[in-house]
Amino acid sequence: MAFAGTGKIWMNGKLVEWKDATIHVASHVIHYGSGVFEGARVYDTPKGSAILRLDAHMKRLLASAKIYRMDSPYPQEQLEQAVLDTVQANGYKACYIRPLMYRGYHALGVNPLPCPVDVAIMVWEWGTYLGADALEKGVDVCVSSWNRMAPNTFPSLSKTSGNYANAALIRMEAESNGYAEGIALDTFGFVSEGSGENIFLVRDGAIYTPPLSASILPGITRDMVIQVAQDLGYRVSQENIPREMLYIADEVFFVGTAVEITPVRSVDKIKVGDGRRGPVTEKIQRTFLGTISGEVPDRHGWLTYVPETVAAGSKKR
């Protein structure tokens, strides 16, 4: 869906009009992918709009930056406030949030250190990522011919703009071949993740997900799903998963801010289980979606409510 092209974007401490949120073509990030970013969501709940895991997203943003020797001009609390201000200023009850910290305009040597660290936060309305029916009916996916990055090449624990060149290859290939998404293996041949989501498998009542060492992004939804599954009494094992486990699992599902919890109904045209959302996926989905919609008590304090009153703008640098 194209952007509406309206609203306000937070740039280096000021809320500016959408059309004015521009950067120079000589900015370092455009040439070398030297940005780190986040994707979070605001949900419309009976108690008001709430941001899911605001603290965890800002913590990961700062961790992503630290790996690239990027000193954030703002501490975590100020970034959290800036997100709240941006959401309030745009007035959406529910939306997607994209904070971006990037190397800006100064020089174009590969070394980013001389360039300034700039920050922008934008929000827009973004519905289901893998199609309207995906949450219930599931999606058909393939194993990608592209691997995730090898360890000690592009750090997967950093949500870096440059890493998404790999994600785009996976996604383009999958869609060109008629699949909703691709699952990448790591360079050892173990299951890693989708182009923009983590993955879980269920077999004989136990739940499996690849470990951080399988070149995955440490997903915040992954973290919540592990917690929800454990709350429901399941054992969740983070261990290397051979490719063929995808074909013999009883259930497979993707998790992520964009896809929430989306069942996978086939992999490489091999039906997963009965070829529809399985009972474990449904149970976890129900608790997770209930929590974020405010219908189930937020027992882990995952929701940050957006105050009703519109703030005057956040502090400048």
Ligand SMILES: Cc1ncc(COP(=O)(O)O)c(C=O)c1O
């Ligand atoms: C490559 C990749 N893996 C996993 C995820 C899921 O992470 P999260 O649950 O924090 O959105 C995302 C989305 O940000 C992603 O881009």
